[in-house]
Amino acid sequence: MVFDESYFARHMNPITGSAIRDIFKLLGKPGMISFAGGNPSNAALEPEVIAPLAKEVIEAAGPAILQYGASEGWKPLKESAQKYLTNIGVPCEENEVLPTEGSTQGFDILLKALIDPGDVVLVEDPTFLGALQAIRTYHGIPVGVECDENGLLPDALEAAIIKHKPKLVYIIPTFQNPTGTTLPVDRRVAIADIAARYGVIVAEDDPYHDLRYEGESLPTIKSFDKEGWTVYLASFSKIISPGMRVGAMVISIPTLMRKCVIGKQSSDLHCPLLTQAIVDAYLRKGLLPEHLVRIRAGYRDQLDAMLKGFALFPEGTRYIKPEGGLFVWAKLPGNKNAVSLLEPAVESGVAYVPGTHFYAEGGHLDTLRLNFSNSPTDKISEGMEKLSKVINNN
């Protein structure tokens, strides 16, 4: 017998792996300036802080930290995450907090709990590529909802809910990936209201919440939700460490929490206790606020360097200036094609992600996503110069 494609689950057919991660493989070339990823800056990572913390939490907890733990999470982290979340505008009780492997796993578990084959999941158009992939993994059908430069349009959401009767909507309201847009307060209120009116779960994915470089922090959609329709997905990846894979879901409906705990149990039983304990200790010692001040300053400079670089782009280029996060979204003028431009760009030493990959239905070949967090400012300027030449000359 020969193992072939017919063995694979049908839902895996449209999934060919993250285009971003495939682009990563092109980046081995020395000197490549990558605007393609979504990694935090290495300068924002603190091995010198985390190393002694790791030793300390193991010594403090003893064998318990190496033993099996509860699927519901490491209790001290549930406590400190509850305080952190309440503080950033997600008031919750400890038993509403479920630690996850980044917000990636939070959304995966929510899909596992809710999605039957063929179910529509509404998403922003464009949205995070990984979310599209995760929805398809559960045989769900992602359907994009129209957005403008301020994010999701509530009227379009309501119309899509009436048309598709979904159980679930996925939204990144703050410094959205890929567009960098932030949903204004009135739209957040409207979305919470629509969710309750039609009985739709809103997955509010908010991994960039603390990475604001200007303007005032906005209340979460979850803060306007009185009945529990919003599931909040928090992540410590962008503010402490992505490699530790620690995030937390806030689920206010007890029966939904129970299903998600069961789903987590069959996914990986529980998150590693050590990484949960390190994040707990980091929060408990109050290390986060000062760290955020420092990394925000660095990211603000990087963002400024990137925005300046657009002066060299062809006339008619449009881009969205974000107030935070890690990405700038651009739309090229005329019939410029960001997909076909990628190869000459990589050849000239600069990479990005074509915007088409972020749309549920593809298309939008004139768009691209640029990440500014993973290169120093001088390299950002150099990369924008190279990229502008490629765009101007092709």
Added chain:
Amino acid sequence: MVFDESYFARHMNPITGSAIRDIFKLLGKPGMISFAGGNPSNAALEPEVIAPLAKEVIEAAGPAILQYGASEGWKPLKESAQKYLTNIGVPCEENEVLPTEGSTQGFDILLKALIDPGDVVLVEDPTFLGALQAIRTYHGIPVGVECDENGLLPDALEAAIIKHKPKLVYIIPTFQNPTGTTLPVDRRVAIADIAARYGVIVAEDDPYHDLRYEGESLPTIKSFDKEGWTVYLASFSKIISPGMRVGAMVISIPTLMRKCVIGKQSSDLHCPLLTQAIVDAYLRKGLLPEHLVRIRAGYRDQLDAMLKGFALFPEGTRYIKPEGGLFVWAKLPGNKNAVSLLEPAVESGVAYVPGTHFYAEGGHLDTLRLNFSNSPTDKISEGMEKLSKVINNN
């Protein structure tokens, strides 16, 4: 609107969470002797070894260990796991190794790659409860295949394959959970042959491989597989630490590896780098062999204490004496019912898991699973005495 059961994915309906984990909640009572879990002994965990190792690996790797990593795994762990696996009889190349969050996640990812709704997955009858739950999570249908006191019957497997045409068979060949049985070599050869003949993937889950207390180590099913039909699931949970959630899959078919990497990507992006690096350092420093000598001696004593305790059980009780692992399986005589006996047992201060939970179709109410790794020998003797009284008197 009101959130109710109708929102949940249909496949989640038959899943009510691990009965074992629900029993755990009864165990808060001080002095309870639990034969219910599957935890390694706290005495087999080494926080004093792991704590400095954690600090060391972070200092050695720097920011890279806190940054995003590859879904394919942390390269040093892939290297050292490849050596470990080849050494225990799973010859493989580094690119055939995919680190996972314990073997739990390995099986979850394999199901994600292969199983469409309604697909039958063959399992040993009885089998690991978590496997039944994971299969149902992917809308699969677990079907039990007959076993005797030496494990799965190859003829019964072949008949079931002809009848159900499955893509996947799940087997724990060594010190099986729950029965403790070990599949003889001739059956391993036969199963590898049947898998290749009918083109069926065998998930060989082998978390207890190194916990042998007597007899000789047997070759894995994977070692008889020439075409890659066997996917080997290894775990460091039972030999280093379950709380770190580190295991590894060995996948020899490149297209299947690719699908599993994509599945892993949407589950949690990658395993935490820190826990992968700790296990790598532990293996690389050669700490495992001596550790295994020590923990095997402890477990052998615990097993002996439990086996002695059966002398007090009612005449006609049958049990399987395992050569390793963590469990003893027993069958009560007459019309004794292990489900209804659980409540008086817990009241008298001793807990176990009724065997019925491990059967795909339930039934077998006269069976029970006893774990011996999580109590000291005197408590095991005391617990067996208490349990025998409850069984004799009810």
